[in-house]
Amino acid sequence: MYWCYFCILFVVLLWYAGFRYKRRNMYLLAKKVKTPKLLFPFFGVSFEVLGNTEAIMNKMKYYSDFSTSSGGVACGWLGPLLYYLITDAEKIEIVLQNILEKDGLHRFIQVLVGNALIFSKETAMGVQINAQDSQGNLILRAVNESLRLSSERIFHLWLQPDWLYKFFPQHKQLLYHTKIVHDFTSEIIRKKRMDTNTKNKDIGQKPDVVQGNSETTFLDLLIRQSDLRGGYTDLELREEVLTFIIAAMDTSATAMGFTLKLMGKYPEIQQRVFKELDAVFEGSDRLLHKHDLAKLQYLERVIKETLRLFPSVPFVVRKAEYDTQLNEDITLPKGAGIICSIWGVHRNPTIWGPDADCFDPDRFLPKRCKDLPACAYIPFSFGPRNCLGYKYAMMSMKTALSTLLRRYRVVGEPEAGPIPHIRVKLEVMLKAVDEYEIAIVER
Template sequence: MVWLLILLVFVLWFVFVRYRNRHKRKLANLCRNNRMSLPIIGVAHHFIGTEEDRMKALMKIGREAIKQGGFAGGWLLNMLMVVIADPFDAEEVMRVSLRKMDGLDITEDLLGNGHMFAKVPIWRPRRKVIAPMLSQKNLEMFLEVFTRNSENMIDKLTKLCGQPISLSKYITAYSMDAICETSLGIKMDIQNNQYHPFLLAFQTFEKMVVDRLMQSWLYPDFVYKLMPCYRIYKKQTDILQEFVKQVILAKRIKFRDIENENLAECDQLQNQQNSRKSFLEQLIDIGYNDIDLQEEMLVLILAGTDTSAAGASFTAVMLSQHQHVQDKLYEELMEVLGNSDRPLEPSDIPRLKYLEAVIKETLRLYPPVPAVVRMVEKEYILPSGFKLVPDVGAVIHIWAMHRNPTFWGNDAEDFRPERFLDNNLKHPAAYMPFSFGVRNCVGARYAMTSMMTVIANLVRKFKLLPPKNVYSHGSQKRKKTKPLRTKFDIIMRHVDGYEVQIEERR
């Protein structure tokens, strides 16, 4: 009798789930793809394997979406994920669905309610506060920070001329030094200390997050806390949070000391600080409490370091493989800056049109964030005619959208920076390396300025060459290069560590 009751409960539950998901199943049948789906786990097994295997799976799904007119789909456990590689549909999803993927709340242990992954009611007011801090005026003041830290990197690379080097660790250290100085207002000197506890904890945390993100059965906290790796994960979050807490405390004490000084000294010091305040100091002025400060600083550091470093590193590799592009860029730098060692000035940035085009073209082919996910909360119809239903995950496949020949032409797979000098995008959402819409990356201009500074200084000082095909004289023939091998490790990275060889320019 008991077994019959259990069987009846199971049958009723199964019928209820089938009925509740009837609209999802209808949508799944419409956007079915050719990738094998297994019972219960759906397409999850395709993401098991190495970091390169994960990226290959993501690319195959993206190409499938392109083949099917920009729309595909598949089940990930009990969640239907629709994959979008059409900018018209993507724009509508970004406009209507502001809630990010549920699985991303695994970052709450470290980032709490930081604006990047926060729920919409928390994200909206915080975004309004953060956005003005990244104004063009502030970025111009931070240009000196980018220049000084990139010159520090150049000094270290000068000793490595004539040998293959992995640019990743040098550009990552540069990015972290720059972001920590602009956000926290302190000089970390990561470039002279590759074993800095904050850097090591940062790298370990990232690896553990992506490992968990790719294993959806580890999403529930009660499951993850039973895993042996949780103790290591908790240690990394504690190191990162404690470091930022101490910086906030030191800033609070400094501000308190200023208030205790006499008025004349206070005004003088305040005027000095106003010339270039860090993001932390600006948020303290606004009245953020310590928890909010910690969350926002960690978001800025984690997001700002990786995206800028990956974008600049990919750009350097592409320049090493396309010498005619590098030569043209060098000519532009000489025209704008002259044959001198003077640092970049704010007025130089708008004149470096080809440099900007080179970076944009690199980000088109190798966007650091290859896909973003938005959760559908209400029913609506896309321009393509597909109807999205609640509790579906809409995957905006940035990598695939950037290579969709319908919007980029038959040479969509080719590296051709000149396409960004033509300014003839068929749709503004066809290019979104920093996401799109009201919830795009608030630090897009910051990242571009940082990347332009470091690439300009690299090309002024060095000739970038491929590590294995180094030539001694003449110019490299324009030959079709193979796509770079990439992997997915919280962001998209180069499998070979962004390896290049450098020669000092005479």
Template sequence: MIVLEILIFTIIFWIIKYFWDNRRFYYLASKIPTSAFDFSFSGIYNFLTADTKMMLKLVNESFDNESDIAKTWLGHILFVIANHPDDIKTIFNAKQCYDKPSFVKFSAKIEKGSLFGELEYWRSHRKVMNPFFGYQSLRAVIPIFNDKSKVLIKSLECMVDKEAFNIFHNMTALTLETILKVMEYDVDIQNQEAKSRDVFIKNLENFTTVAFLRMFKPWLHPKIIFENSSLSKIQRHAMSNSAISFTEDIIKNIRSKTNNNEDEKHKSFMQAMVNQKNNLNDDELKHEVHTVVLAAQDTSAISSSMTLLVLAVFKDVQQRVVDELYQVFGKTRDTPYIEFENVNELVYLEMVINEVMRLYPVVPFVVRQVDEEIVLGHKYTIPVKAAVVVPISRVHKNKKFWGDDAEEFNPERFSKENFSKIHPYAFVPFTKGPRMCLGYRYAMMLMKIQLANFLMRYEVDTNLKLEELEFGVQVTMTVCQGYMIKIRDRKY
């Protein structure tokens, strides 16, 4: 009995001590308006057991509030949701918010690259990578973007006038093949038999799933996720082993092509990273390869696929895009070679891509950790260790900034005149500030070249209706039904 009393007293003592030591944290949190999200035991249980579709639904519910600043809890973790572009600007640029929360860092056991890595890891790697994402490097990869896009056009000839197919698989194969070629690793993915190609792609998608799920479900081991997938035992074994050998092959290939002379001007940032002066080991390089492949697949492949799906619905917009292509390249069935200067001429196509990324952002939300107290909403002091959330998918559709038709598709929002009236931080598909996506120029140029080649050759149609689409989230937001389109040869 005495032992039990001592135990109870000890527990109560430590609970009181915890709240006393963190009294400022809870005091500041109490001043922030509360979101309507159910953070009771049942709410937490539903969140932690949700599939990707339900996860997105619950996340959006927690973000669905009228306040510019609101809070919600997941256990002991305080999430502060920032809905106003002024606060988003602060979050993306303040040194207090450069780092990722501790639960995201936990996922670094899966990925330690620049996307998920800790602050110091990110800083050191960013310094190495920065010089290789300028305009000179962009020009250098134009031939790769063109050549790989033409492979896509050729590979789709067998789908002309056939049943609807998921273009995402083709766009992912194209994007992976392109980015690997940029890293001096040439592999034929697009011309593989569809089943082999899709298993290869599914492999990468599962690694994405692991990284996301472990942010919120850290007890999960990658093995559990693979074992519970719909693939056969043989496929799962092949996938897990192929991922390792695939990454190792890339690193060996890059090392073999790189001279460690410090004066050498490297062709790509991956070649720069294997230089001895940067002192990166194979494990670090492996995580950077995963980061680059993940970022390229998600940003370009999903956005390009979604753009084609939207254009299949809005035929008038599709025709206007094609008219612009005719104006730049002339009326020809042959896919053009697109020069760097041509990319800048495709103004309306870029407006369409931006509108698609506004309505259907690849990354629906971004989370940062508060390392020093910071003021948001002009009056709320956000405590240290809170996680601040930028709900990109909500901000992009906020009627305060985009008008009453914010949920409707209208590329004209991104005309030079109209977009100049929009708050710069109301549109953040690549985030902004020092930790924004380093390859955003690459992504936009790649998408424009891919889509221009595609639309010069094929007309696109679909039976899907945008209002009936269902979305799920892993690290990224994707269409559950698939990006199902039909194609036919464009008539001239």
């Protein structure tokens, strides 16, 4: 019996020795980069990121600060996984320009589809959720729970293996909530297909012809293209629509939420926004025109400063497919994960000065930001995989915020100083813990 145990132990030790030997280059290169002190070094940061999504974000803020104090690069182990966290603009530029492979952790957020179905009045599918009329909205709750569960899985090592995750109650919860989102979206697609086919038969039009003044949604266009190319299945349609929504809509909604929170904290800045709006619209209640957008320069600076302090996507994660040299001292080893901390580089005092944590929209005046490094400000990422919809996002945010702030004043508890204190959590995107509670009064 003891001989059997000895053999098992010997095989395990032999496997572990081989595992370490194959990764010897990774261990060697990791020793050249500073690592935060840990309570249980053998487990890496696994025990440091316990807790809910607010606690996880607080720890990631700490690691970002540690990276900044260590020259812009730090590393740590999440169990057997090595990650580098970078807050230096020049080094982030090297990563985002040359390392394009997404890290394996992205597989945990593939179930996070349909986030913004509940946020936008002008939807990608032409369907109203009316989430604002009911805080207990089923779709809203399903989306938020899916985000929370997937974010916790990313950082809790024991939840990562698929075979092991099935034994935890979180797996059943995640399946339940994502099924709600999938079923809802699939039903909308089914109805849209029927409506489109009926209209085409009634008017005898070709699938690629759009009628004069009829409203055409993103989903309508995809269905027409599907008919033309013989193409999209319902599953593929769902994936395309939800990818568009999560990438474009929810990030903008999050940014606008933080902007409104800050307007309540800084009434003098909100008043400057209103004065600009009043000057552009000359006190009228006419609708915004596309030519007005370029005139809303202070509002744009407010949005940019909000995205600097509270980026919708605070971290971009890549995986090194080969050894990548950052400088003469640091090489990212093949197989390592690289976390580009947008939160960290946006608050790096070596770039933004000692007031990096302060809310100051005028720091985006042309004369003040003309000499910034390319990756000093990257709320929409950077390089070949940057966000393609950044211009659309800015236009949509300026349109929505100007419409609201012309008619209503945001009321909040004024901040005592220039540094805004908003509790945040990491649920794939950066979100306010209080879910953007604000009060508004009619002007």
